Each structure stands twice: as C-alpha cells, then as structure tokens.
Amino acid sequence: MSDADLMSRLLEAAKPHVPFDGWSExxxxxxxxDADIAPGLVAAICPRGAVDLALAYHAEGDAAMLKRLEETDLSAMRFRDRIAFAVRARLEAVEDRELVRRGTTLFSLPNHAADGAKAIWQTCDHIWTALGDTSDDVNWYTKRATLSGVYGATVLYWLGDDSEGNVRTWEFLDRRIEDVMQIEKLKARARENRVVSGLMAGPLAFLGRVRAPQARQQTGMPGRWTGPN
Incomplete structure (x- = not known):
C-alpha cells in the first residue's frame, strides 16, 4: 500500500476523533x-506527528476544491467572481467545520504558525494557478499574499457564521474582494500620475528584478533575484 493510501486511511480514521481531541497525538x-496501521508506518508517513495529519487534511480539501474547479465552466464569470467561487468551493469542501476550527487552534500555536501560513499560501497558489495566472514577477507574490489575507479572514468569519447557507460569509467574501479591487484601482491611478510614478521609479525598478519561483532553481526559499546585467 502506498504512503498516500496509508495517509488516506489514517486521515479518515482520525476525523471522528478530532472534534474531541483536536489534531493531537x-x-x-x-x-x-482504528485503521490498524503499525506505529512504524505511522511514524513514516507522519514524521512530525499530528501536525502532518492536519496538513494532510488541509491538502485533501485543496484537492477537492481543484476537482470542483476543473469540473465547473467558469468562462461566463467575471474574474473576481471566479476567485470568489474558488474560495467558496474550498470552504464547501469541508465536511465538518469543527475539523477546521481545531486546525485553526493548532496553527495558531507559535511552533506551528509557519505551517499554517504555508498551508494558506499553497491554497491561494492553487487557486491562482487553476485560474490561469501566468505572472512571473513580483505580481506572483502580491496576488497570492493578497488572496491569503482574503482567504484567512473569510475562514475566520465562516467559523462563526450560523446564517442559512452561510450567506453572510459569502457576502463578507464579496466585500473583501471589492476592497482588493479598490486597491488595484488606486494603484492603476498612481501609475498614471506622473508625479507619483516618478517617485516610485526607483522602488519599482527594484521590484522589477523579483521573479516567481522556478522549480529547477529552488534552493529552499521561494522566488529568485535577477541581478543587474
């Protein structure tokens, strides 16, 4: 049996326990x-213990979101609506809100905060990639950072939302996306202003050398730097 199959079995067996004991040892x-998996195999697929199990659960939700995006015709939607649909699809992939609530508790701990931030970043990277983003400069980072903020805030709102069909969460999500759109409009006006664009020429030239990650050039940190010719 492959590691992926073992993890799937372990994860399914863990879900009933998480509401009571959290993503814990x-x-x-x-x-x-419950899954009749030997301790040695558990240690092999979860070398960091329960946090690896929680991250596997998050990745499972990402996979379900991507499957739904692949099966849905988004061509008639405005781009902002495609983003909203993707975030909504990610949350609707959750079968038990308590599993996410417990994950939020785990990843709020200082020793696991970086894992939580990375998981959110990966979700947003999946969304942008699935929607056809081809940016290869600093925009690659700003798009994912901005969406990470929107997604993280929406998850927290959703955890406390008891409205029918989560309607208040979707309204909250729409407002956050509208806020981002207003920022983009402000940036566009700044670029058109000669005074502002002149003042920003130096910083923009610096940022222009930042490039998106390239798998064959990865050395443990995301992105790369293009030095002066």
Missing part, C-alpha cells in the same frame, strides 16, 4: 489503532 494514536 491522542487523535493520531487512536486513528492508527
């Missing part, structure tokens, strides 16, 4: 017992 141990 207790949940990991009980899930291993």
């Amino acid at each position: 207790t949940t990991l141990r009980l899930a291993a017992q």
Whole structure:
C-alpha cells in the first residue's frame, strides 16, 4: 500500500476523533489503532506527528476544491467572481467545520504558525494557478499574499457564521474582494500620475528584478533575484 493510501486511511480514521481531541497525538494514536496501521508506518508517513495529519487534511480539501474547479465552466464569470467561487468551493469542501476550527487552534500555536501560513499560501497558489495566472514577477507574490489575507479572514468569519447557507460569509467574501479591487484601482491611478510614478521609479525598478519561483532553481526559499546585467 502506498504512503498516500496509508495517509488516506489514517486521515479518515482520525476525523471522528478530532472534534474531541483536536489534531493531537491522542487523535493520531487512536486513528492508527482504528485503521490498524503499525506505529512504524505511522511514524513514516507522519514524521512530525499530528501536525502532518492536519496538513494532510488541509491538502485533501485543496484537492477537492481543484476537482470542483476543473469540473465547473467558469468562462461566463467575471474574474473576481471566479476567485470568489474558488474560495467558496474550498470552504464547501469541508465536511465538518469543527475539523477546521481545531486546525485553526493548532496553527495558531507559535511552533506551528509557519505551517499554517504555508498551508494558506499553497491554497491561494492553487487557486491562482487553476485560474490561469501566468505572472512571473513580483505580481506572483502580491496576488497570492493578497488572496491569503482574503482567504484567512473569510475562514475566520465562516467559523462563526450560523446564517442559512452561510450567506453572510459569502457576502463578507464579496466585500473583501471589492476592497482588493479598490486597491488595484488606486494603484492603476498612481501609475498614471506622473508625479507619483516618478517617485516610485526607483522602488519599482527594484521590484522589477523579483521573479516567481522556478522549480529547477529552488534552493529552499521561494522566488529568485535577477541581478543587474
């Protein structure tokens, strides 16, 4: 059995325990017992323990979102509506809100905060890539950073939303996207203003050397720098 199959079995066995014990070592141990997976195999697929299990759950949700995006015709939607649809699809992939709530608690701990931020970044990267983003400069980062802020805020709102069909969450999401659109309009006006664009010439030239990550050039940190010719 492959590592992916083992993780899937372990994850399914863990889900009933998470609302009571969180994404904890207790949940990991009980899930291993329920799935009849030997401790050595559990250690192999979850070398960092329960946090690896929580990250696998997050990745499972991303995969479900991507599948829905692939199966949906988005061509008639405005681009902002495609982004909203993707975020909504990601949240609707969650079968039990308590699993996300417990994950939020885990990733709020200082020793796991970086893992949580990386998971959100990866979700937003998946969204932009699925929607056809081809940026190869600093915009690659700003798009994902901005969407990470929108997505993170929407998740927190959604966790406390008891409205029918989560209608208040979708309204909140629309407002956050509208805020981003207003920022983009402000940036466009700044570029058209000769005075402002002149003042920003130096910083923009600096940022113009930033490039998106390239798999064959990765050395442990995202992105790359193009030096002067």
